[in-house]
Amino acid sequence: MRMRKKKNLESRLENVQSLLVQTELSGGRGEPFCGKQLELSALFPAEQPLEVEIGCGKGQFAVALAQRHPDVNFLAVEVCANVIVQACEKAQAAELSNLKFLRIDAEALSVLLPEHSVRRIYLNFSCPFPKKRQQKRRLTHERFLNIYKELLTPDGEIQQKTDNRVLFGFSIEEFSRCGFVLSEVSLDLHADEPEDNIVTEYEKRFTELGQPIYRLVARPKA
Numbered sequence: 001m002r003m004r005k006k007k008n009l010e011s012r013l014e015n016v017q018s019l020l021v022q023t024e025l026s027g028g029r030g031e032p033f034c035g036k037q038l039e040l041s042a043l044f045p046a047e048q049p050l051e052v053e054i055g056c057g058k059g060q061f062a063v064a065l066a067q068r069h070p071d072v073n074f075l076a077v078e079v080c081a082n083v084i085v086q087a088c089e090k091a092q093a094a095e096l097s098n099l100k101f102l103r104i105d106a107e108a109l110s111v112l113l114p115e116h117s118v119r120r121i122y123l124n125f126s127c128p129f130p131k132k133r134q135q136k137r138r139l140t141h142e143r144f145l146n147i148y149k150e151l152l153t154p155d156g157e158i159q160q161k162t163d164n165r166v167l168f169g170f171s172i173e174e175f176s177r178c179g180f181v182l183s184e185v186s187l188d189l190h191a192d193e194p195e196d197n198i199v200t201e202y203e204k205r206f207t208e209l210g211q212p213i214y215r216l217v218a219r220p221k222a
């Protein structure tokens with residue numbers, strides 16, 4: 001089902017233009033993406049390590065993370081205009097210079113970012129795409145993991161959190177099959193919540209429903 005366009009969407013997007021990275025992309029919808037690689041040094045005032053959140057939704061996690069770590073640059077990726085606009089508005093209110101947003105399908109990252117330029121990727125409560133024919137769209141499907149492998153620095157990592165047991169099991173299998181080593185695997189993150197955990201919008205919602213939160217860290221094999 002297609003989401004209805006939010007009221008005033010175009011003017012709200014216009015107001016947060018400075019936070020949205022402009023891209024020259026073609027392709028998608030079954031065709032490979034083509035376009036120009038981004039010049040990272042032109043995106044942020046300081047040259048510092050880069051971390052990427054994919055599927056940032058309304059941006060609560062990305063904004064809190066960027067506030068906590070001013071010595072890191074963050075790119076938050078989101079395909080849906082209705083929600084990325086809200087994320088950008090939050091970031092604008094927080095006056096952050098180390099957080100920018102990409103309104104793209106994550107698949108286009110392979111074209112936009114240089115190889116081995118990303119220190120960490122966050123996958124928070126990614127859409128589970130429960131139907132078998134939709135599995136390719138899961139952000140931990142092999143086709144995405146191969147892109148992340150190219151993007152990560154040699155000591156880089158992926159941090160995944162989800163409430164969805166099926167997606168978590170699928171992800172463990174895909175990570176293992178694609179040459180990642182797993183660590184910090186938790187079947188109930190909040191039973192022993194790390195001090196530095198930043199709760200996302202979906203995490204709050206599912207935790208209030210009493211659902212356990214699954215988490216893992218995946219690193220490409222050396």
Ligand SMILES: C[S@@+](CC[C@H](N)C(=O)[O-])C[C@H]1O[C@@H](n2cnc3c(N)ncnc32)[C@H](O)[C@@H]1O
Binds near residue numbers: 079080105125126201
């Ligand atoms: C369930 S929401 C979770 C939002 C947020 N991370 C949280 O934890 O509250 C997943 C988000 O991922 C986005 N998404 C799904 N597939 C994507 C893709 N291929 N590229 C970019 N964003 C994607 C969806 O539009 C949606 O906003």
